[in-house]
Amino acid sequence: MSCDFSLGEIAAFLDVEVRGDADRRITGLSTLQNSEEGHLTFLSNPKYLKFLSSCNASAVLLSSKNASNYDGTCLITDDPYLAYARISEWFDVAPFKQPDIHSSAIIDPTASLAAEIYIGPNVVVDENVKLDPGCHIEANCFIGARSSIGKNGYLAPNVCIYHDVKIGHSARIHSGAVIGADGFGIAPKADKSWQKIHQIGGVTIGDNVEVGACSTIDRGAIENTELGDGVKLDNHVQIAHNACVGDNTVMAAYSGLAGSAKVGKNCILAGDVCIVGHVDVCDDVQLTARTLVTKSITESGSYSSGSTPLMTTVEWRKNSVRIGQLDKLARQIKKSLD
CATH class of the missing domain: 3.40.1390.10 (MurE/MurF, N-terminal domain)
Structure with missing residues (x-):
C-alpha cells in the first residue's frame, strides 16, 4: 500500500x-x-x-x-x-481486512454480531457475546460468554477475553493480552495451604482504550475491575483484581497495580512503577521509573522512590545527591571525633 x-x-x-x-x-x-x-x-x-x-x-x-x-x-x-x-x-500501512467471517471461526448461535465486522481464522465467540459494528477480531482470539466489545474495537491475533468483560468503543488490544483472568485471590488455611477465592466479578473498560501486548487485566473478586476512558497501557502491564484506573491515565511497560489499588485521572506511570494494594492515587500524578508506591497520594505532582521511601520528586533528587555525599560526611565526622 x-x-x-x-x-x-x-x-x-x-x-x-x-x-x-x-x-x-x-x-x-x-x-x-x-x-x-x-x-x-x-x-x-x-x-x-x-x-x-x-x-x-x-x-x-x-x-x-x-x-x-x-x-x-x-x-x-x-x-x-x-x-x-x-x-x-x-x-499506517498495516493490513486491515474487509468485513467477513472466516469459515473456521466458531460462533455460538446466541452471540449478537453486528454487520460490517471482521472475524478471522480460528476465532471463538462464546454464548451471548455482543460485537458492535466495525469490530475487527484477528486470528485465534477468544471472546468469553456475555462479553461485549463496542464499535470499531480491534483485537490483534491471540487475544483472550474471558467471560463478563465489557469493552467500550474504539478499543485496541494487542497480541497476547489477557482480560478477565482470575485475580490472585487466596485465603490461608490452618494447615498452611491455600483456599482459592473464586473471582466472581468482571472487567469494565471504557472508550478509546489501548492495551499493549502481553498485558493482563484481572477480573474482580466481587465487584468489577475498572479502566476509564482513554486509558493507555504499554506492553507487560499488570492490573490486579478490583483495581481502578482513571480516565486518560497511561502506564508504561512493567508497571502494575496490586489488588484494589486506585489511580486517578490523567496520571502517568513510568516503567516498572508498582502500586501496592488498597492504595489511592489522586488525579494528575506522575510517578517516575521504578517508583514503589506504598501509601496513598492525595496531592497532584511528580513522585519518586527508587530504593528510598516515597517522596516528592524534588525531595528525592535532593536526597539522591545527599546519598552520594554520605561517605565523605561520615569521614569528616569520624575525623572530628578522633
Whole structure:
C-alpha cells in the first residue's frame, strides 16, 4: 500500500500554516536524521535540533520559534509532536481486512454480531457475546460468554477475553493480552495451604482504550475491575483484581497495580512503577521509573522512590545527591571525633 498526499492536504487536516510549496508530494514519515526526499518529519525535542539543518525531508513540522531559523519548506504548529501523532494514521500501512467471517471461526448461535465486522481464522465467540459494528477480531482470539466489545474495537491475533468483560468503543488490544483472568485471590488455611477465592466479578473498560501486548487485566473478586476512558497501557502491564484506573491515565511497560489499588485521572506511570494494594492515587500524578508506591497520594505532582521511601520528586533528587555525599560526611565526622 502506497501513501501519497500533498503538503496542502496535510496542512488542511492539521489546520496548520504551510511555508513553502503546498503542492509538494509527501509519501512517508521519518526522523530528522534519517529523512529523505518525499518525507515529512518533525522537531519537538530540542536534543534533535542539531539535525535540522542537514535533514533531507521535503517538509518539517516545526514550532514558530524553530521555523524562524529554518529556510526549508515546513508546516508551522504550536505542537509539532501532536501534529505528527495525528497525521501518522495517514501513513499506517498495516493490513486491515474487509468485513467477513472466516469459515473456521466458531460462533455460538446466541452471540449478537453486528454487520460490517471482521472475524478471522480460528476465532471463538462464546454464548451471548455482543460485537458492535466495525469490530475487527484477528486470528485465534477468544471472546468469553456475555462479553461485549463496542464499535470499531480491534483485537490483534491471540487475544483472550474471558467471560463478563465489557469493552467500550474504539478499543485496541494487542497480541497476547489477557482480560478477565482470575485475580490472585487466596485465603490461608490452618494447615498452611491455600483456599482459592473464586473471582466472581468482571472487567469494565471504557472508550478509546489501548492495551499493549502481553498485558493482563484481572477480573474482580466481587465487584468489577475498572479502566476509564482513554486509558493507555504499554506492553507487560499488570492490573490486579478490583483495581481502578482513571480516565486518560497511561502506564508504561512493567508497571502494575496490586489488588484494589486506585489511580486517578490523567496520571502517568513510568516503567516498572508498582502500586501496592488498597492504595489511592489522586488525579494528575506522575510517578517516575521504578517508583514503589506504598501509601496513598492525595496531592497532584511528580513522585519518586527508587530504593528510598516515597517522596516528592524534588525531595528525592535532593536526597539522591545527599546519598552520594554520605561517605565523605561520615569521614569528616569520624575525623572530628578522633
